Amino acid sequence: MKKITAALLVFILTALLVIPAAMAAQGTSPVVGEIQSSVSFRSQPSTTSTVYKYFKTGDNVVILEETNAYWYRVQDMYGSIGYVSSSDKYIDIIYNATIAASVNFRTSPSTDGSKIRLLNQGESVLITGKPNSAWYAVTDSKGKKGYVSTQEQYITTGPAFSMPAGTVTSPSTPSTPSTPATPSQSAKIENIIAAGMKYWGTPYEFGSDRDTTTTFDCSDFVRTAFREGASLTLPADSRKQGDFVKANGAVKTDWHQLKRGDLMFFMDYKGTKASSYAGVNKATATITHVGIYLGNGQILHTYSTESGGVRTSDIAGTQWDYRFLFGGSAM
Numbered sequence: 001m002k003k004i005t006a007a008l009l010v011f012i013l014t015a016l017l018v019i020p021a022a023m024a025a026q027g028t029s030p031v032v033g034e035i036q037s038s039v040s041f042r043s044q045p046s047t048t049s050t051v052y053k054y055f056k057t058g059d060n061v062v063i064l065e066e067t068n069a070y071w072y073r074v075q076d077m078y079g080s081i082g083y084v085s086s087s088d089k090y091i092d093i094i095y096n097a098t099i100a101a102s103v104n105f106r107t108s109p110s111t112d113g114s115k116i117r118l119l120n121q122g123e124s125v126l127i128t129g130k131p132n133s134a135w136y137a138v139t140d141s142k143g144k145k146g147y148v149s150t151q152e153q154y155i156t157t158g159p160a161f162s163m164p165a166g167t168v169t170s171p172s173t174p175s176t177p178s179t180p181a182t183p184s185q186s187a188k189i190e191n192i193i194a195a196g197m198k199y200w201g202t203p204y205e206f207g208s209d210r211d212t213t214t215t216f217d218c219s220d221f222v223r224t225a226f227r228e229g230a231s232l233t234l235p236a237d238s239r240k241q242g243d244f245v246k247a248n249g250a251v252k253t254d255w256h257q258l259k260r261g262d263l264m265f266f267m268d269y270k271g272t273k274a275s276s277y278a279g280v281n282k283a284t285a286t287i288t289h290v291g292i293y294l295g296n297g298q299i300l301h302t303y304s305t306e307s308g309g310v311r312t313s314d315i316a317g318t319q320w321d322y323r324f325l326f327g328g329s330a331m
Helices: 006-018 021-025 185-197 218-230 238-248 319-323
Strands: 032-035 039-042 051-055 060-066 071-075 081-085 091-095 097-099 103-106 115-119 124-132 135-139 145-149 155-157 263-266 289-295 298-301 311-314 324-328
Touching (some): 060 091, 091 124, 185 289, 185 298, 218 289
Antiparallel strands (some): 032 091, 039 081, 060 071, 097 155, 103 115, 124 135, 135 145, 263 289, 263 324, 298 311
């Protein structure tokens, strides 16, 4: 267990903001994994699926679920969701629970065990076992091993994973069959983003054929992501997509106020400096580009052959910051 660093603490706090609503609703804690050696971040749990990028040693991700014996579904620090190998050669779970209220950290699974120290509210720990129904075996951020109460008032755990061999787990309650629920708004947004990420690296072509997915221009890409991810067919060009979003509800002219999955609209490129856009009346400027906001200052889009096609870009302090006109939800 590695000592917690400032960067990792920021990542864990960020994870609390970007994890799917379903996890938050269940009151679960982020399960944080650390990359042990370079591994591909893929669109599907398969070695034949699209590679979004490669994680490097030391990168941290939130593990959303154990998809099967070979893959984890994970979320990176920018909020992008995909899959990585679950082999311990590539990833190691370093935190899977959060202390909900101050609790004694003991040397044995009993109130008779010596008190090591008091674990404080908000600390991240790794549950390594459950010797009985009342106690978890845990490792703290400094690598110290001990035991804490399993009571929910003291510790919040992450999604259910296979416990280490020889530990005790409570049997799960079988789910009752029911009519499939309609996907929530947040689930639709994640589906849209996943549909877009699937086309990572697809070449850019201005005026691309709307009936194929071999190339995209900006509006064609956005339209495809929404059609495949949410069964919503948007207008075919960026200006009409802007009109669609305006008609759907209030829009924001400050991109910092946008939500994950919102569309972003931009004016013509005039340069890489903020001064190049001084004096422009953005209220009347023409839309020439559109992309999907990912949150955390990132946009998913495609804009030129030279950039490599579908990709993500940072917004703050770049042309995308200065060219931004407005944004909002198309849902």
